[in-house]
Amino acid sequence: MPTSWKDSGLRWYFVAVLVFIADQLSKQWVLANFSLYESVNILPFFNFTYVRNYGAAFSFLSDAGGWQRWLFTAIAIGFSVVLTYWLRRQSASEWRLNLAYTLVIGGAIGNLVDRLMHGYVVDFIDFYWKTSHYPAFNIADSAICVGAILMIWDAFKQPKPEAVEPKS
Template sequence: MTAGTTKRTGLIWLWLAAIAFIIDLGTKSFVVSHFQLGESVNILPVFNFTYARNYGAAFSMLADAGGWQRWFFGVIAVSVSGLLIYWLKQQAANKYWSNIAYALILGGALGNLYDRILHGYVIDFLHVYWDKSHFPIFNLADTWICIGAAMLILEAIMESKNDKESSNDS
């Protein structure tokens, strides 16, 4: 690297986190302005839009904890977001897979954090079910987080596989 040049880091992927955040907030705003709490509209035989509020975390964990969980999960979201930004800064910009994963998780974490701070709960509306079995209602922020986490897991598996193949070739 020559004097005057800077290393491009994964921070250039913050645009993706911003887009994920904006899409999440937009869909939640649409649901709140067009649905009554608990209202459900069938979209597919296995999928509804159902307006719900989640006062807890994943699968409504700690939803009935009395209110302290709002701040607890908020602190976790701020901490994870800070860690993700740090990791993005440490990464080269061309590490596409992990940068996209970090950006999606960051956008999702910030979307749910926004809800917790503004409302005290997270707005959920994606309702997947089969027959009488219902998956907990979730939102796009949760989807971004899950996609990003799955990408990181797949990356770790592939790296582990490549490391084993490299060591077997030597």
Template sequence: MTESVSSRNGLWFLLLSLLVIVLDQASKLWILANVPLYYDINILPIFDITYVRNYGAAFSFLSDAGGWQRWFFTGIAAVVSVLLTYWMYKTDWKEQRQLWSFGLILGGAIGNVADRLVHGYVVDFLHFYYQNWHFPAFNVADIAISCGAALLLLDGVLDMKKQKVVA
């Protein structure tokens, strides 16, 4: 007896998480092996590859907090990862936007946690700027988390619109 597509749960999207983790960690390993700390490799007039260490969270939040933040952010990411995996399990296969968002966020969270556990900091290297304005450096895991969060918001907005149409 074969299982129908609609009855499958979202755990298949763990493969998306794994892909994000592999791409994130491979890019960071390349940076660590080839780019000295704070060195700039100019790619475009507004974009450099610049290896920096982030001891905090997004935008280096709490980066100078004395070290406790490493375990705090690792704990938060561990709890979020467990919740996301549970939600993926409980989410029906038909809820594709949700599953894509969960998979992206989970992969990004694990990619950054791996850095915190191995190095004590997150490896960031994608650096956009314009004249004197600089966006904080980020990495592949951060892109996945941001895209997953945006997709989750989009899913919520579209779901609200769909409920209004039905009502």
């Protein structure tokens, strides 16, 4: 374990803060400028569409009656604590995992704040093809997905061979 937080993955925590700020600012902009279900076409395959997600990814458990809010709150807090602990235990030079963990933490906290403030997560990024729409999402969701992909990528990378000290 690194001797100080500056030598550990905690040095990357600024990424979580940036993700959180970008996520919350974008959601506040949507709440201030859109009515629920209002949609603005940006590109032939992309809209800004304000929707509320009471569940998790792809509206999983969105109609569960309300208890899911607290389950997803506990999961977000739990993952953030565990990933922060892991960040402290690894070197700041492990960029891929540090970036992955901080992206997930920033996204989890961004959606956590929505759940606690509103009881739902604000989603607004809407990709589609013809009449088929991908479920709407937000910056926090994007950060969580990119972080998960980086973790998977890291799991498949070859470990660097350790330098062997010459015997005297």
